Amino acid sequence: MKLSTIKLNGKEESAFYFDSGYIPLSIINQHFHVQWPLSFESILKEGLYESVLEWYQQHENELKVMEKVGFDQAISAPLFRSPGKIIGIGMNYENNLGKHQDYIEPVSFMKPSTSIVGQGAYIIIPSFSKETTAEAELAIIIKEDCKNVSVAEAPNKIAGYTTSLDMTEAAIHRENPRYLTRAKGFDTFLSIGPTFLSASEINNLEQLEVKTVKNGEEIAKNNVTNMRYSPYFIVSFLSQSLTLKAGDILLTGTPGSVEINDGDEVSCQINNFPVLINKVRVESVSL
Known part of the structure; x- marks a missing residue:
């Protein structure tokens, strides 16, 4: 479906x-x-x-x-307007140097529902931004309320998946890693959709290839099989510390980010999914 x-x-x-x-x-x-x-x-x-x-x-x-x-x-239009929670996972793909060794649990953060836009909408860069980046990601949609889910049980708690673009004001984040919520929480800093695929539509989850593309140029790509933490592990891990609710969105990490500027077009491309595309403009400030 x-x-x-x-x-x-x-x-x-x-x-x-x-x-x-x-x-x-x-x-x-x-x-x-x-x-x-x-x-x-x-x-x-x-x-x-x-x-x-x-x-x-x-x-x-x-x-x-x-x-x-x-x-x-x-x-x-945006696939969702007001999910209960939006939780992101960072640094989740192996790179060419092998797996990261400096942490043993997933890096996570939360984004507000006010950051959501959909296919074709503008990503608005704050007027004061020094560097805003975009990251293509596979997003998990939770099917039903769940807590303390095992990895084996996790597939039964997932309705399906969609495409997403996660934006960050990278200069703010570099200034202090504790500023992550602000850096990722601006309006329009999460594009979701345009199409949800039920889990039954995806024959081989691990073979999905996620691409970050800017102005038609492929910036980064990787396969779900190269995630440090699989989608099922992510559901299980997060459910150990909080109740996941039906309609929650879990972002699974990116193969790579790209800096975006006024006039750019950025997209998330995942095989079997319609492409998610958004244009970019800088916020206009009235004097």
Whole structure:
């Protein structure tokens, strides 16, 4: 199952994603006489994800032949607006020199929901920024509330995955590592989507290749298999210290960051996912 959030006729709602276009959930409800919530976020938080997935799998062939809303007829919106938590994992890929040896547990941080934007929106660099970077990352979407999950149990707590771009004001972070929350928390400093893929859509998670791309140039890439901490370990590790809630977003780290400036275009490219693309501009300040 693939889901996107779109703006259609002035309203945002989630829609099933197909290569030929979207089927909004409002049309699904009308056509099939069901009453699914119109946002993916609500489906997760109301505990309906498994029911929707099962329904989709039963009706997939019918959905494929239904009339679609064209990609040019709808505006892509952020996959989520207000997840309960957004937790990032840093320094998670092996580099050419081998694994980092200076820490034994994942580096983690949190981002506010006010940092979220979606496909096509501008990443706004603060006017005072000396260096803002962007990082392409695979994002985990939590399916249900969970605590003290084992690595073996973790796959059952994951609804699926999406693409993301995590921004950092690197100069602030360099000034003092304790400034990480501020450095990563600016408005527009997290792009999510445009499309969610259920775990069942991904045949080999470890072979997903994550790429950071700027202005069409590939800056960095790596495979999930080269993560120090796998997605399943990340879910388990974080659940040992806090309750993960349905709809929480976990960022799994980047193969590499790139400095971004006014006029740039940056993207997260992961095989099997539609590309996430955002343009960049510097904040304008009124005098």
